[in-house]
Amino acid sequence: MRHIHLPGTLKIAFKLLVNDRTKFAALLVGISFAVFLMIEMTSLFAGILSRASSTVINIGASIWVMDPAVQTVANTIPLPDYVLDEVRSLPGVKYAVPLYSGSALLKLPDGTYQAANVIGLDDSSLFGRPEISAGKIEDIFAENAFIAVDDSEFYKLKDARIGAEFELNDHRGVIVGVAHVASSGLFGVPTLYTTYYRALQYIPNTRYTISYVLVEPKSAADVANIQRLVKEAGYLALTKDEFIDQISRFYKYQTGIGTNMLIMTLISFVIGLSISGQTFYTFILENIEKFGALKAIGAKGRELVSMILFQAAFVSLTGYGFGVGLCALVIWLARLYLPDYAATITFGNLALAFAMVVIIASFSSYIGVRKVLKIEPFDIFRG
Amino acid sequence: MSKCAIKAVGLNKWFGEGEARTQAVKDVSFEVNFGEMLYVVGPSGSGKTTMLSIISGILRPNSGSVMVEDTDIWNIGNDQLAEFRLHKIGFVFQDYHLFPRLTTVENVAIPLILQHRPWDEAIAEAEKDLEIVGLKARAQLAPVKLSGGEQQRVAIARAIVSRPDILILDEPTASLDGDTGRNIVQFVREHMLTPERCILIVTHDSRIYEFADRIMRMEDGKLAGFDKQSAKGNLDAQ
Numbered sequence: 337m338r339h340i341h342l343p344g345t346l347k348i349a350f351k352l353l354v355n356d357r358t359k360f361a362a363l364l365v366g367i368s369f370a371v372f373l374m375i376e377m378t379s380l381f382a383g384i385l386s387r388a389s390s391t392v393i394n395i396g397a398s399i400w401v402m403d404p405a406v407q408t409v410a411n412t413i414p415l416p417d418y419v420l421d422e423v424r425s426l427p428g429v430k431y432a433v434p435l436y437s438g439s440a441l442l443k444l445p446d447g448t449y450q451a452a453n454v455i456g457l458d459d460s461s462l463f464g465r466p467e468i469s470a471g472k473i474e475d476i477f478a479e480n481a482f483i484a485v486d487d488s489e490f491y492k493l494k495d496a497r498i499g500a501e502f503e504l505n506d507h508r509g510v511i512v513g514v515a516h517v518a519s520s521g522l523f524g525v526p527t528l529y530t531t532y533y534r535a536l537q538y539i540p541n542t543r544y545t546i547s548y549v550l551v552e553p554k555s556a557a558d559v560a561n562i563q564r565l566v567k568e569a570g571y572l573a574l575t576k577d578e579f580i581d582q583i584s585r586f587y588k589y590q591t592g593i594g595t596n597m598l599i600m601t602l603i604s605f606v607i608g609l610s611i612s613g614q615t616f617y618t619f620i621l622e623n624i625e626k627f628g629a630l631k632a633i634g635a636k637g638r639e640l641v642s643m644i645l646f647q648a649a650f651v652s653l654t655g656y657g658f659g660v661g662l663c664a665l666v667i668w669l670a671r672l673y674l675p676d677y678a679a680t681i682t683f684g685n686l687a688l689a690f691a692m693v694v695i696i697a698s699f700s701s702y703i704g705v706r707k708v709l710k711i712e713p714f715d716i717f718r719g
Numbered sequence: 720m721s722k723c724a725i726k727a728v729g730l731n732k733w734f735g736e737g738e739a740r741t742q743a744v745k746d747v748s749f750e751v752n753f754g755e756m757l758y759v760v761g762p763s764g765s766g767k768t769t770m771l772s773i774i775s776g777i778l779r780p781n782s783g784s785v786m787v788e789d790t791d792i793w794n795i796g797n798d799q800l801a802e803f804r805l806h807k808i809g810f811v812f813q814d815y816h817l818f819p820r821l822t823t824v825e826n827v828a829i830p831l832i833l834q835h836r837p838w839d840e841a842i843a844e845a846e847k848d849l850e851i852v853g854l855k856a857r858a859q860l861a862p863v864k865l866s867g868g869e870q871q872r873v874a875i876a877r878a879i880v881s882r883p884d885i886l887i888l889d890e891p892t893a894s895l896d897g898d899t900g901r902n903i904v905q906f907v908r909e910h911m912l913t914p915e916r917c918i919l920i921v922t923h924d925s926r927i928y929e930f931a932d933r934i935m936r937m938e939d940g941k942l943a944g945f946d947k948q949s950a951k952g953n954l955d956a957q
Contacts, residue, residue: 344836348829351821352820629810634801634804634834
């Protein structure tokens with residue numbers, strides 16, 4: 337086994353830190369808890385944002401054409417049919433298909449009602465179809481056929497095996513397949529796929545019926561031109577990433593969710609900063625005479641600074657590791673018991689928490705360094 | 720004749736400014752030779768500790784110079800001064816200032832570790848010095864588990880581990896009972912004082928005067944004179 341060879345002064349710093357078990361534990365608990373809260377909050381938000389864009393992610397179209405007033409994929413504003421024809425005629429468009437996205441109330445065989453999200457795919461291409469895990473995709477063309485998505489809300493359809501029936505707006509519906517998708521929805525309702533025209537027949541609609549026109553450009557270079565031409569026609573064309581960003585912005589800035597999460601994250605940061613700053617300061621104060629003695633013996637200022645920085649870095653990184661681990665464990669446990677628990681640890685979450693931990697470590701070590709550099713060895717002599 | 724180890728010339732040190740100015744050391748000059756054990760005595764506030772801090776490179780004087788061997792220590796940079804203290808001076812602080820979270824042997828090894836000696840080598844050296852002070856069996860204990868006299872000996876082992884030319888003990892008997900204090904100073908005299916080393920002890924404990932070669936008296940920051948220890952243990956004013 338290979339050992340890490342620390343310089344002697346850092347080894348002393350390490351022993352001073354970890355052998356003071358009470359303070360070391362307090363520091364670790366403080367930082368771990370702060371990191372846990374920060375990552376948990378931001379992961380929940382990331383999970384919410386991801387699920388809010390689930391339809392966009394699952395359908396996977398390159399360009400989405402919509403009414404300019406649309407803010408999220410769930411709040412559709414139906415488009416006239418001629419928009420589909422107009423988009424299809426634009427230069428650079430390889431193909432364009434309609435998509436229906438709406439909600440419906442299902443009456444299940446046991447007599448209970450369940451809200452569901454219904455996606456109507458283009459009849460001729462089935463563009464945006466999910467990955468089938470049971471049954472065959474072509475069965476979607478059968479009479480009354482629907483494909484149920486096996487996500488965290490699937491169980492709400494009760495006995496949703498192939499052949500199971502339900503009522504939708506007095507129409508008979510039959511499950512002909514079960515599918516998997518990349519992302520579950522945000523609103524806690526199951527998702528059903530069917531054809532575009534069946535969706536229009538089964539669900540009461542407004543005068544205009546197309547929720548979105550999905551566009552595949554001939555090349556990436558055509559995207560900007562398509563967007564410009566769609567805008568000239570009075571509509572909005574967003575790429576998949578732009579649409580996801582727009583949905584994220586809506587939830588961040590127009591729902592209060594983002595602000596609340598930000599406040600909670602900042603509170604977690606302040607808690608971590610206070611606990612670790614205070615504990616580290618006490619730790620330095622208790623050892624201040626010893627640091628002064630080291631200075632008198634012949635330790636240079638930069639050696640003492642490196643000892644303190646090492647202590648702050650070690651405790652912060654260890655706390656960060658524990659915090660991340662704890663958060664992963666809690667999310668894993670939560671998902672075992674709450675299938676629709678929306679939390680996703682992203683690299684962004686980890687980086688944000690890491691940056692905050694670096695600030696906590698810098699702040700803690702700053703007050704320690706200040707104190708230690710101020711101590712005069714003469715004060716040690718004077719007692 | 721012994722070689723001069725320390726030569727202090729015209730040392731002055733004051734604290735504060737204006738009406739609040741207090742002169743702690745006033746025009747003090749003296750020499751200490753290798754192989755000599757010098758006591759600095761005087762009432763509280765007489766400037767003993769301040770003077771000792773100046774000659775050990777810890778407190779900068781307002782005027783005057785301190786030559787240690789051939790080095791004017793107050794004319795060198797801060798890093799060189801730290802190096803000087805690390806290699807030339809061994810300190811035994813009044814309150815010992817041992818690290819409670821390190822073992823006894825690790826405490827003793829600190830000066831060697833600060834000299835960037837490899838950890839294992841520093842620990843091995845420290846164990847040898849713990850043996851000299853009779854505490855090898857207690858090497859792995861925390862200092863808080865040792866008695867006051869044992870802690871004093873650990874502090875002495877730490878002071879000598881880097882083989883310094885000058886050993887400085889600040890009130891070494893202040894926290895010890897009479898017998899233990901005497902034993903400690905006798906031990907220092909017998910085992911630590913060599914022809915290549917001088918020892919300076921700040922004290923007001925007259926019970927240990929008998930171990931001094933010379934006793935330097937300070938009053939109100941001034942050098943009041945030297946007393947030479949006679950064979951009978953009496954003090955003869957010089």
